[in-house]
Amino acid sequence: MKYAYNELLPAEEYFWDWAPAVMLRGLIVYNESTLSKDPEVIIEYMKKCMETTWDDANGIHPNAVASGHVLAYLANLTGEEKYGKKADKIFRDYLKIVRANNGGISHRENTIELWDDTIYMVGIFLLEMYRLTGDIKYADEFMKQLITHHEKLADDKWGLWYHGWDQDSIPFNDNCGMVGWAKPETGQSSEFWGRGNGWVMIACAEALKTFPESYEQYNKLVTIFKEMMRNLPQLQDYETGHWYQLPIYPNDKANFIESSCTAMFGYAITTGLKLKLLDEFVFKPVVAKAYNGMVQFSIKELENRYFTIQNVCEGTCIGNREYYYNRKVIEGSHYGVGVLIMFRVAYEELGY
Numbered sequence: 001m002k003y004a005y006n007e008l009l010p011a012e013e014y015f016w017d018w019a020p021a022v023m024l025r026g027l028i029v030y031n032e033s034t035l036s037k038d039p040e041v042i043i044e045y046m047k048k049c050m051e052t053t054w055d056d057a058n059g060i061h062p063n064a065v066a067s068g069h070v071l072a073y074l075a076n077l078t079g080e081e082k083y084g085k086k087a088d089k090i091f092r093d094y095l096k097i098v099r100a101n102n103g104g105i106s107h108r109e110n111t112i113e114l115w116d117d118t119i120y121m122v123g124i125f126l127l128e129m130y131r132l133t134g135d136i137k138y139a140d141e142f143m144k145q146l147i148t149h150h151e152k153l154a155d156d157k158w159g160l161w162y163h164g165w166d167q168d169s170i171p172f173n174d175n176c177g178m179v180g181w182a183k184p185e186t187g188q189s190s191e192f193w194g195r196g197n198g199w200v201m202i203a204c205a206e207a208l209k210t211f212p213e214s215y216e217q218y219n220k221l222v223t224i225f226k227e228m229m230r231n232l233p234q235l236q237d238y239e240t241g242h243w244y245q246l247p248i249y250p251n252d253k254a255n256f257i258e259s260s261c262t263a264m265f266g267y268a269i270t271t272g273l274k275l276k277l278l279d280e281f282v283f284k285p286v287v288a289k290a291y292n293g294m295v296q297f298s299i300k301e302l303e304n305r306y307f308t309i310q311n312v313c314e315g316t317c318i319g320n321r322e323y324y325y326n327r328k329v330i331e332g333s334h335y336g337v338g339v340l341i342m343f344r345v346a347y348e349e350l351g352y
Contacts, residue, residue, distance in 0.1 A: 003026075003306060003307060003308070003337055003340075003341060004302065004304075004306040004308070005023060005027060005045070005337065006045060007306075008023070008308075008332060008334065008337060009023065009334055011045050011048035011049045011052060012048065012052055013052070014048075014049035014050075014052045014053055015053065015056075016053040016056040016057055016058070016064060016067050017063055017064065017066070017067065018062075018063040018064075018066040018067075018117075018121050018335070019315070019333065019334040019335045020049070020067070020334045021066035021067040021069065021070065021121075021124075022066070022334060022335040022338035022339065023334040023335065023337055023338035023341075024046055024049065024067075024070050024338070025069065025124060025338055025342070026337065026338035026339065026340070026341030026342050027042050027045070027046065027338075027341065028046075028070070028073055029341065029342045029345050029346070030042070030341050030345050031043070033345045033349055034349060035345055035348060035349070043074075043077065043078075046070055046073075046074060047074065049070065050070060050071060050074065050083070050086075053067070054086070057071070057086055057089070057090065058089075058090065058093050059089070059090035059091065059092075059093030059094040059097075059125075060093050060096070060097065061097065061109065062097070062105055062107055062115075062117070062118040062121040062122050063117075063121050064093075065090060065093075065094050065121055065122045065125045066120070066121040066122075066124060066125065068086075068087055068090035068091075068094075068125045068128075069124045069125040069127070069128040071083045071084075071086045071087040071090065072084075072087040072125065072128035072129050072131070072132045073128050073131075073132075075087055075132055076128075076131060076132040084132065087128075087129060087132070090125065091125075091129060094122065094125070098112060099112075100112050100114055100148070100152075100165075100167050101167065102148045102151060102152070103144060103148050104118075104145060104148035104149050104151075104152065105118055105122055105145055107164070108172070108174060110172070111166070111167075111168070111170070111172040112166075112167040112168065113164055113165065113166050113167065113172075114148070114149050114152050114153065114164060114165045114167075115163065115164045115196070115318070116149065116153055116161045116162075116163055116164070116193075116196040116197065116199055116200050117196060117199050118145065118149065119145060119146055119149055119199060119200045119203045120199035120200065120202060120203040121199075122142075122145060123142050123145065123146070123203040123206070123207070124203065124206060126138045126139075126141050126142040126145075127139075127142060127203075127206050127207055127210050130142070130210060130211075131210060139207075139210075139211060139215060139217075140217075142207060143207075143217045143220065143221065146200075146203070146204070146207075146221070146224060147220070147224075149161070149200075150224055152165040152187070152188070153165055153188065154224075154227070155192070158192060158231055158248060159227040159228050159229070159230040159231055160192040160197050160228060160231070160247065160248070161192065161196065161197055161200055161228075162188040162189045162190070162191070162192060163189045163191060163192070163193045163196045163318045164181070164182070164188070164189045164318045165182070165186075165187045165188050165189070166181075166182035166187045167187065168187075169182045169183075169184050169187050174317060176317035177317030177318040177319050177323070178317075178318065178319035178320060178323050181318045181319055181320065189318045189319075190320055190321070191246055191320070191321055191324060192246065192247060192248055193245070193246065193316065193318075193324060194243055194244060194245050194246065194247050194258045194260075194261030194262075194313075195258065195260050195261045195264065195313060195316070196316075197228065197247065197261065197264075197265075198260065198261040198263075198264025198265060198268075198339070199264070200228065201225070201228055201229075201264055201265060201267075201268035202264050202267050202268055202339070202342070204221060204224060204225040204228070204268065205225070205267060205268040205271035205272070206271075207221055208221060208222070208225060208271060208272075208275055208277070209271060209275070222277060225268075225272065225277065226272075226277065226278070228268075229268070229269065229272060229278060229283075232247075232265055232269070232286065233282055233283070233286045235247045235248065235250055236286055236289065236290065237250055237257055237293075240257050240293045240296070240297045241262070241289035241290045241291070241292060241293020241294070241296075241297075242257035242258065242259065242262040242290070242293055242294075242297065242298070242311070243257070243258065243261050243262050243265055243290075244256065244257055244258060245257075245258040245261075245313055245324055245325065245327070246321065246324050246325070247261070249321075254322075254325045255325065256311075256325070256329065257297070257298075257311055258311060258312070258313050259294060259297075259298035259309055259310060259311040259312055259336065259340075260309070260312050260313065260333075260335060260336050260339050260340075261313075262290055262293070262294060262298070263294065263309075263336075263339040263340050263342065263343040264339050264342075264343070265290065266287055266290040266291060266294070266343045266346075266347065267339065267342045267343040267346050269283050269286060269287045269290070270287055270343070270346040270347050270350050271346060273287065273350060274346075274349075274350060284352060287347065287350075287352070288352050290343075291343070291344075291347045291352075294340070294343070297310075297311065298310050298311045299340070300331060308331055308332040308336075308337060309331060309332065309333075309336040309337055309340045310331040311329060311331075312329065312330050312331060312332075312333050312335075312336040313327050313328075313329060313330075314327055314328040314329070314330050314333070
């Protein structure tokens with residue numbers, strides 16, 4: 001498949017935020033795979049994206065940190081000092097982000113909230129910094145964020161994570177989500193959002209690919225990863241192979257299949273199978289159904305044999321069940337294309 005990434009986002013129009021960062025991550029996964037056919041073209045595209053936003057690059061918010069992983073990747077790939085220095089600046093900014101009382105990075109500046117999204121946004125940067133430097137502090141910081149967020153967001157029954165946790169439960173209007181979403185008794189939001197859980201799963205998958213088994217917190221990482229995988233087979237839609245906007249309500253008529261979380265879950269499962277962490281008898285048919293379902297229901301062919309993705313939930317904050325059900329469904333988003341590339345590459349390499 002060919003993806004019109006340069007048409008979707010010309011390098012000179014790149015903006016320093018999480019959504020385009022995910023598309024570039026997809027290109028990196030492709031470039032590092034056996035399927036890569038045009039690595040230099042993609043590398044030049046990524047360089048231009050970074051040059052376009054050189055003066056905007058910062059790590060003052062989790063969503064801003066995400067693009068920093070490309071700087072670390074280019075520093076490692078090219079050896080050019082300027083990328084490493086800029087990546088160091090992103091990390092210094094990151095260290096100044098406000099934290100919850102357990103050390104978790106807040107997803108909001110004016111109030112302290114932990115969101116599952118954060119694990120991917122800061123995690124992919126920390127993992128790339130670890131790959132670049134070999135410095136264990138980046139691995140430890142990744143695990144600190146995973147564990148502190150797990151402590152507040154994970155659900156024992158489902159193994160999935162609530163979308164958010166509010167430290168003080170005082171209603172705050174972020175002009176995106178619902179005001180007063182936190183349950184007073186726990187501070188947690190009320191729903192498990194599909195893509196939110198996908199962010200955590202693919203961050204864990206990337207960490208499992210990165211850390212050596214000798215790393216002292218490797219087993220903790222495996223435990224959290226397997227916990228999230230546990231109920232995915234039973235929640236998968238039989239007909240389409242997709243998972244839903246709110247995964248635990250597959251039979252709710254107001255719910256809908258959501259392709260970005262499906263690609264994320266599929267990428268995580270594929271990684272677990274490659275690393276022999278998941279039962280092949282259980283998960284091989286699950287990931288095959290997800291991939292074939294994406295091809296049939298969510299991958300759209302454009303002109304000149306380019307492809308894009310459909311059935312993507314638009315950018316989403318936190319709310320009640322109706323809030324998630326009422327989000328717009330779009331196609332061709334930067335993050336949607338990014339996770340589609342990741343899943344497609346991982347699945348094709350798996351050889352099922």
